[in-house]
Amino acid sequence: MTPVLELRGIDKSFGPVQVLHDVDFSVHPGEVTALVGDNGAGKSTLVKCIGGIHAVDSGEYFFDGKTVQINSPRDAAELGIEIVYQDLALCDNLDIVQNMFLGREHRRGIVLDEDTMEEMAARTLESLSVRTVKSIRQHVSSLSGGQRQTVAIAKAVLWNSKVVILDEPTAALGVAQTAQVLELVRRLADQGLAVVLISHNMNDVFAVSDRIAALYLGRMAAQVRTSDVTHAQVVELITSGRSGDLGLTNGVSA
């Protein structure tokens, strides 16, 4: 199966500090790829490179097998890449429907009436089996953390994204809401999307991921099938960049 998104040899520096070193990363449709690594390993930076927020210094970017140039967040969005950042970009004073259409209507040159928008939003939430929000005309300010994540994720689905990237979506959530977000993440992939999940919680990672990509000090230590590794191996990859045959040798990908 060809990856929907593939990066090869990505380097990225901020001034004199090189944060990403020769990173390869691929993401497959229908799968959840967990991106793990210690604080400062470069996860968020990698995601921002994918999303066109940071320009890369060098490396190749393939989408659906073809080379593409990503120079802005807009380029990434056009390809169908949706990123839900740690600080959710939702507008508190707008309702759920308005948020799901925010910044989109004019971009695609479509003008939609309120009823149609409401129905599309409702159907999207329904297709994701989201039953936790009382009314889709509720202001986002009245939602819990988990519900906000849900709305942000549903927005990605509404716009037919192909790749959805979630940067620590469960970090601030309680157990019940975490469970709901994890199940939603799984459902997105089961519907055919490629999902990237950044998380520090190994249970979350093992609960829903098909592959695990481990970054160590800005290098991709290994990208493995979740079913082939143990918790201990993943922890080793995160903390030392290698585990047995897996990982970096002398700081370079094996």
Place this chain on the structure above:
Amino acid sequence: MRAGPSQEEIRRHNLGALLRHVHLGGPTSRAELTSRMGLNRSTIMALTADLTAAGLVREELPRETGRAGRPSLVVRPESARVYVFAFDVGVDRLVAARVGLGGAILDRRETVRRRGPFSLEEIVGPLAGFARQMRRKTRPDTVCVGAAAAFSGGVNRGNGVVRFGPNMGPAEDVPFAEEMTRRLAFGMPVKVGNDANLAALAEHSRGVGVGCRDLIYLHGDVGVGGGIIVNGQLLGGHAGFGGEIGHMVVNPKGRLCGCGSLGCLEAEVGERTLLEAAGRVPGAVSVATGPGAVPVAAGPGAVSIAAGSGADGHETPRSGADGRRERLIGRDAVRAVVDAADRGDIVAQAALSRVGDWLGLGVANLVNVFNPEMVIFGGMLREVYLGSAAQVRSRLAVDALSASREGLRLRTSALGDDATLMGAAELAFAPVLADPLEALARAGS
């Protein structure tokens, strides 16, 4: 040689197949039915007309607009008119519901059960009462086409006689189906199935397992139940007692199970074990981590536990009469352990890790024997899996054969707390889906 099926048999079969499509798939356009059922347009039209005349489906213009072209009529199940009664007998709760064709829960009643031995009357009385209440509220043009119950315990397939599970009471045979039928007196038999078996079927037909031919469902409800679907069929065994995954022995030197054995899966991963290991059962010794030597649990009933969950699901620890703090039980208690582990409680983390280890071992055995495409964690095991997945999958990576686990998908139940209830509803709908017009005629008489 037997003659081929008659025209009438073919029609009956097709009527059932079409009804099943809209029952499980929701409103479907004629065009879609035509291509999915592999029949021609005029046949679909005739079948739809028959089902419409019988009041089982309704044809409508689709609500959605905006798409170009002439919209195809959509066939919808008559959810508000045609319904079944579904019952769920769990260790902690009794549920009765009116479920419409298409799977919508139209009405439901539930009561919390205090733990302890069950008597038949204690189960049948409230359930029959709920059903009569709900029936009184229905409109005159509605029709009940079946009734079935999911039961937490062994169910004899032949006669609906149940044997209480170890968490329910003494292991004796009880004529549950017969008694439910008599007490309801709705003029139709009440069918009974094992709750985890039925939940497996529900997940298979309208849950996370749609499209899987081989799946295993594990149900956590104090103990652990299971349903194994092989090549699209539930594995019932000789008398219907198959699939008791919870009583697979994983640890012969392990904890005492309610069934009398040592180290059954349910004894190692059940609610009581998790709560004891997490130090959340009063009077119990905290259990060591890892599959080493562990204290044997006190038998069921040795520890006083109260239903501590309010109707709103909030945690409400209460004080016992003797002043000792009684703890949460059931789902809320399990969730509280996962929550504590998430917030850094080391004892809770160790308890989950230990339980996850045994759960992974159990699943690894199942994967090696059945090579399922999917394993589904339902009931309390949903929380347990999500809270210990690293441990569960590490075990699988080590103990399951790589060929057997390739392509394996681990999922949580899509139907959640309603999986067993929905399974009962599907059992009740079976006759009307097999032969719609005949079943309807029987129901109307």
